[in-house]
Amino acid sequence: MDKDTRIIQARKEKITAIKEKGIPLYPNDFKISCTVAQLRHIIDTDPSSLGENGKTFKLAGRMMAINKMGKSSFVRFKDGSDQMQLYIQKNKVGEDTYDLFKKLDIGDFIGVSGPLFQTKTGEWTILATDFRLLSKALRPLPEKFHGIKDPEKRYRQRYLDLIMNDGTRNIFITRSKIVSAMRRFFEEHDFMEVETPMMQPLPGGAEATPFKTWHNALGMELFLRIAPELYLKRLVVGGFEKVFEINRNFRNEGVSTRHNPEFTMVEFYQAYADYQDLMGLTENMFADIVEKISGNTVIEYQGHTIDFKPGWQRISMMESLSSIGGIDPEMIHDTQSLLAFAKDRQIQITKTESHGKILTKLFDVLVEPKLIQPTFITGYPVEVSPLSRKSESDPNLTDRFELFIAGREIANGFSEINDPEDQHNRFLMQVRQRDEGNDEAHIMDADYVEALEYGMPPTAGEGIGIDRLVMLLTDAASIREVILFPHMKHTH
Template sequence: MEQHRLDKLEKIKEQNQQPYVNFHKVEHDIIDVVEKYKNVEKENLPEQTVIFDVAGRIMAMREFGKTAFMTIKDRTGSVQVYVKKGEISDEDHAIFKTSDVGDIIGIKGFLFKTKTDELTICAKQYKMLTKALRDLPEKWHGLKDVETRYRQRYVDLIVNDEVKETFRKRSLIIQKVREFFIGRDFLEVETPMMHPIVGGATAKPFETHHNALDMPLFLRIAPELYLKRLVIGGFERIFELNRNFRNEGLSTRHNPEFTMVEWYNAYNDYHGLMDMIEEMICGIAVSLNGKEKLTYKEKEMNLKRPWARMTMHDAICSMTDITPEMLKDRASAEAAAKKAGIHVDNSWGKGKIIMEIFEELCEHELFNPTFIIDYPKEVSPLAKSKADDPETTERFELFMGGFELANGFNELNDPMDQKERFEKQVAAKEAGDEEAQMMDTDYIRALEYGLPPTAGAGLGIDRLVILFTDSQSIRDVLLFPHMRPEDID
C-alpha cells in the first residue's frame, strides 16, 4: 500500500467522514448524461439549477490551484468533472483534497461545456465513496505485463476498456448460444459436477474425497453420460452450458477449468448437428459483426455456408504426402508416422496412430471452418460405428482458426457394444493410460432401457470467444485463468 494514500485516509477520518460508504444511490448512469447532451449547444444545456447525480472511479486528475478537472468512469462510460473551491462547500473541498486517481466518488452538479466544447459536470457536491490504497498503473503495457494482467484482472478491467469489451462479448455469445437452443425447443438442464466414475471423454480427472460418504469423487471431465441418461428418460432435446475440469497442462488453448455447451438431439444425426453448428455460429457472427465473417490473426474468415466437410483419411492424404496405401494397416501407418517425426506408442492401434498423424500434421492448417468426419473407432469409445465400416465412427470435429472447436457424433446406443468398448478402456487404464474411461455399469444399465437414435455434440465456449474477440490465448477470455501462486506484498 502507498503511504501517501494511507495519510489521506487518516485525514478523511480526522474530518469525521466515512472513507468506505455503506450505501450511495445515484440518479444517473454516465452514458445517459453524455449521450443525451454531448451534441447539445452550450446555450441549450439545462439550467444550472438542474442537478445531475453520478458516481464513478477517478481515472485522471489535473489540478490548477483552486480548480481541478478530473475524469470519472462508471460501468457505462466516462465524463469530465470540474471541481472549484467555492462551488462546493469547504467540507467537500477538504474531502476533494484527499482524492487520488483510483478513488470512487459521488458527484452532484450542473452541466456546462469547456472552451474545447467538452461536456463537463461542475461539481456542487463532492463525496468520497471508496478510498483506494494502491496506485493505478500510469501506463498499462499490454503484453509486457501479461502475467500481471491475468493475476490482477481487477486492475486490468479498471484501466483497459478493450479487456472489458472482450468479456462483454463473451457474455453476449453465451446469451446467443442459450437463445439458439431454447428457440429450437431444447430444454436447459443441469447435471452433477462431481462424479463417482470418470466418463464422457478421454482425459485425466481431478480427484477429491467425500468425507460423509467416504468415497472418491472426480470433477467432471464431461457431462455426456448424465445427459444421455436424460435422453433415455424422455428429454429428447436437451443442452447444458457447463464447466468441465481436466487435469492437464496449460497452453494458449487449454485451461484446467473450461466452459462448454453440450447438447443431445434424439432423432437427428451428426450431419444435422453440423448444420446446427453452422447456423448457430453464423447467427452469432451477424449479432456481433453484422455479417457472416470474422477477423482472426489479421485474416478474414468467411463463414458462408455450407462449410467444408472431409473425412480424416481424405484430410491427411490431401494435406500431406501420405497416401491411402500408407494408412491401410497398423504397420504402414506407424511407418508413415515415424517418417513424419511422430512418436508412436506400442499400445496404439491403427486408429490412434492415424489420429496422431492428423493432429500433428493437419489440424493447425485448418483456418476456415472445416468439419473433419468419420473418426477411428479406437479413439471414439462413445460414438456409433458406420454400418459399412465398423472400425470407423459417425463422428465429426469442427476446426476453425487452426484448432478444434467442437466434437460430436451419432451416439452409441447398443448396450453390449458399449460394454465391450468400456472393457477395452478399462484394460487401457490398467495398462497405464490415465485418460482412459472407467466402466460405468449404471450407464450400461440405462442403455438397456433404450436410448433412441440420438446425436450429441459439445462446443468450447472459451475457444469460440477467442475467435470472435481475435484473442491470442484462452487466458485472454477467462476472467480468472489458473496460474501458479505468487507472493503478494
C-alpha cells in the same frame, strides 16, 4: 522504502486526516440517477435538457485522472459503462468539500451531482454542485501511460487489468454476449437448459485425467466432471429429447495457450437426429452468434479472414490425411507404412499404438494446423471414439465429426450409441486400454449401460468449447485472455 510503499504511507496519512474531520471513508448511502452511458444517450437524444441551468444528474465512479488548477480542477472518472469529465470549483462546492477533494487520489471512488455544460473544446462535462468520497483507495493504480503489459500480472491481478485496459473489459463483455446469444439460439430451437452433477462417482464422457475429491459424510471418493455427457444422455433416456448445458469441466492436464484445467463448454443432445443434422445446426448457430457479435459472418483472427457463412467444408479424416496431410492413399490402411512415414518425419508415435490412434496422431500434426476456415472432419476410428455410433458403411469408423477453425478443434459431435451391448463392449475396450497403461481411458460405467437397457431413442450429441469460440471472436491468441481468472502456478 520503495515508491509504492511511500505512496501507501502518504495515503494512510491522508486517511487519518479525513477521519479526523469526521468524514466517512466508505459510506453506502449515495444513490445514482444514471450511468455515464445513459447520460451519453441523453446527450445524443435530448441535448436541449442540458446546460448549466438544466437538469441535475447524480453519477458515481472511480477517478482515473486529476488536473488540479488551484481553486478549480478537472477530473476524469469512469463507472462500469463509460467515462466522463467532471469540473469542480471551490466556490461551487464550498471550502470544506474542496479541501476534501484535494486530499483524494486517482483510484478513489466519488459521487457527484450537477448539471452538464460544454467546455471550450465542446466536451460535455459535469459541473459539480455536490461532491462526496465513496471509497478511499489505499494502493496506487498502475501508471496509465505504461498500463499493465506483463501477462503474468494481468492474469494474477485481473481486477487491475480490467481497471486499466479497456481491451480486456471488452473481451469479457463480448464473452457474456456470446454465451447469451448461444443460450437464446438453443431456446429458440426448443432445447431445454439443464444442470447435471459437477461431482461424480465415476469420471466419464471424455478421455482425460480427472481431479479427485472426498465427500466426508458419504465416505466416498468423487471426481470433478470431465464432461456432462453421460448424465445428459440419461436425461434423453428419461424423455427430455432436446437438452443443453453450459457447463464447467475440469481436466487434470497441462496448461497452454489452448488449455486451462477448468474450462467452459456447451453440450447438447437431440433425439431423432444424427451427426449430419448437428453439423447443419452448428453452422447456423455459429453464423447467428458471429452476426450478432460482429455484424456479419466474416471476422479477422490472428491475421486470417474467416467466413462463418453456412456451407462449410466437410471432409473425412482419411481423405484429409491424403489431400491435406500428404499421405499416399494406399498407405492409409497399412500400419507399418504409417509408422515408417511418421518416423521419417520425426512424428512421435509408439509402435504399440492401435491403427486408429496412429491415424489420429498423424492427423493432429499434419492436417489440423492447416484447417483455417470452418471445416468438419468426419469418419473417426472406433478406437478413439468410445461413445460414438459405428458407421453403417464401415464398422471401423464412427458417425462422428470434429469442427476445426483457425487450426484448432472447436467442437466434437456424433451419433450416439444406443445399443447397450455395443456400449458395454466399448467400455470393455477402454478398460483394456487402462490396463495397458492409458490412464485417460474410460472407466466401465455399469449404471449408464443399465440406463441404455431401458431404451434411448436415436440421438446425436455435441460439445463446443466456449473459451475457444470466444478466442476466435475476440482475436485472442491465448485462452488465458478469455478466462477471467486463469489458473496460475504459485510464485512462492
